[in-house]
Amino acid sequence: TGLSSRLSHGAAVRAMAATSHAEPGLSIGGSEVHGFVGAVGNTPLIRLAKLSDETGCNILAKAEFMSPGGSIKDRAALFLVKDAEAKGQLKPGGTVVEGTAGNTGIGLAHVCRSKGYKCVIYMPDTQSQEKIDLLRMLGADVRPVPAVAFDNPQNYNHQAKRHAESLDNAVWTNQFDNTANREAHIQTTGPEIWRQTNGKIDAFTCATGTGGTLAGTVRYLKEISDGRVKGYLADPPGSVLYKLVETGKLEREGTGSITEGIGQGRLTSNLAPDLDLLDGAVHIPDAESIKMVYRLLDEEGLYVGASSALNVVAAVEVAKRLGKGSTVVTMLCDGAYRYQTRLFSRVWLQSKKLDSAIPERLQKYVVL
Ligand code: PMP
Numbered sequence: 628t629g630l631s632s633r634l635s636h637g638a639a640v641r642a643m644a645a646t647s648h649a650e651p652g653l654s655i656g657g658s659e660v661h662g663f664v665g666a667v668g669n670t671p672l673i674r675l676a677k678l679s680d681e682t683g684c685n686i687l688a689k690a691e692f693m694s695p696g697g698s699i700k701d702r703a704a705l706f707l708v709k710d711a712e713a714k715g716q717l718k719p720g721g722t723v724v725e726g727t728a729g730n731t732g733i734g735l736a737h738v739c740r741s742k743g744y745k746c747v748i749y750m751p752d753t754q755s756q757e758k759i760d761l762l763r764m765l766g767a768d769v770r771p772v773p774a775v776a777f778d779n780p781q782n783y784n785h786q787a788k789r790h791a792e793s794l795d796n797a798v799w800t801n802q803f804d805n806t807a808n809r810e811a812h813i814q815t816t817g818p819e820i821w822r823q824t825n826g827k828i829d830a831f832t833c834a835t836g837t838g839g840t841l842a843g844t845v846r847y848l849k850e851i852s853d854g855r856v857k858g859y860l861a862d863p864p865g866s867v868l869y870k871l872v873e874t875g876k877l878e879r880e881g882t883g884s885i886t887e888g889i890g891q892g893r894l895t896s897n898l899a900p901d902l903d904l905l906d907g908a909v910h911i912p913d914a915e916s917i918k919m920v921y922r923l924l925d926e927e928g929l930y931v932g933a934s935s936a937l938n939v940v941a942a943v944e945v946a947k948r949l950g951k952g953s954t955v956v957t958m959l960c961d962g963a964y965r966y967q968t969r970l971f972s973r974v975w976l977q978s979k980k981l982d983s984a985i986p987e988r989l990q991k992y993v994v995l
Contacts, residue, residue, distance in 0.1 A: 663741040666695040667705050668815045672823040672956070675939065677926040684946035685954040687828075688939060689820065691961065692931060696737040698961035700727075700888075702811040703839050704734030707800040708742065710807035716798040722747060724791040725800045726784035728836060728888040729758035730961055735800065736765035747790060749783040754887060757965045777893055804896035808839035809846070816840065817847025820956050826852065829953040832859040832909065832941045833960075834889035834934055835868060838898025840958060846901050857949070860908040861941030861957075863916070863934075866890035868898075872908035885913045885979055886933040887966065907948075909941040914984035916940060920963065920970055921989040932966050935959040971995045 660666050671690045678686045691699035707725075711717040722745040723735055732748035739746035746767040750759070751774035762769045772783050779785075784803065791799035802808050820828065831848055835841045845858030862869035864881030868891050871877055877894070884890055894902065919936035923929040935958065942957040949955070969975045972995040976982040985993065 667701045682946045683951040687956045688959045696734045698730040700730035701734040703808040706807045706811035711798040721796040724787045726787035736767040749787040803837045809843035809897045812843025813847045816844045830857040830955045833958045834861040836888045842898045842901040857906040863890045869908045869910045889934045909944045911937045911940045930963045931959045932961045
């Protein structure tokens with residue numbers, strides 16, 4: 628009986644593993660997956676112990692830094708390429724062109740390598756060198772361009788569009804306004820969170836770049852819970868969205884931010900249809916985001932970027948608003964590896980007047 632109970636336990640474990648990987652289109656149903664694309668999604672949901680204890684709530688965060696391309700944008704990259712293929716815009720040997728702060732480009736570069744497409748990436752020249760280097764190592768043709776506003780024809784998105792139009796068998800994936808992006812989160816992120824919490828979730832919050840993650844995930848969670856799960860925007864300084872959600876006015880709140888990949892100057896097509904689903908917004912100063920980068924490292928052993936840290940600060944704020952016992956989920960968008968020469972550099976922190984935001988007990992992590 629010892630052996631048969633061990634075997635039946637094994638079967639149960641295998642059945643569980645199969646269900647947890649049973650995302651349609653992302654796996655083949657067993658425990659093995661097909662290539663890079665098959666490994667996207669199904670990230671762990673991590674309970675942040677110290678912050679949960681402090682708030683008397685459950686602060687949960689999805690480990691997108693464990694995605695094979697290292698960020699939350701692998702999901703969108705995959706859905707954008709699949710969308711182009713389905714619409715016949717991309718045939719074998721074709722070229723994907725995108726404008727991106729980096730992570731979508733990195734996701735696309737991986738997907739393109741794995742599917743045999745060429746990849747051209749336009750990005751603002753304010754982004755970290757680590758992201759540019761990685762894109763080049765992944766075989767992408769990287770074109771850093773001056774960081775100008777969206778209404779300027781030289782903005783990286785318009786340059787990407789024109790480049791794609793100048794080629795045959797090429798597509799501008801248009802992550803900001805192509806809703807295949809939010810669809811990735813309606814079909815994968817939302818269902819994963821619902822399953823991983825057994826439906827015991829009160830709110831979801833995250834920052835937005837394109838808005839795909841926030842809009843797609845909130846839409847799914849609202850629908851499946853009959854509107855019970857609340858959705859909150861988390862916003863850095865320099866974005867127009869916080870004011871828009873809170874007051875309905877399109878007005879910039881604060882100046883620039885140290886966070887990369889988030890904050891927005893306009894209402895994208897990925898966010899627009901679901902803006903009214905949001906229950907509120909949280910505005911997080913850089914000093915709090917950087918402090919949380921260091922706290923997560925020190926208290927949880929999690930090495931994450933500034934947008935992830937901002938999300939966690941927002942999750943704590945939302946949990947306080949909802950009260951003790953509430954469960955709030957957010958996203959750990961990527962690892963700190965992509966920004967370490969900035970986030971862990973004394974000179975850089977001083978240049979941003981943020982060195983004093985790091986408490987004394989955490990100063991030992993400023994090693995660069
Ligand atoms: N965090 C980081 C580090 C990112 O690169 C991005 C995407 N630009 C986001 C968060 C926001 O994701 P989304 O585009 O889905 O709003």
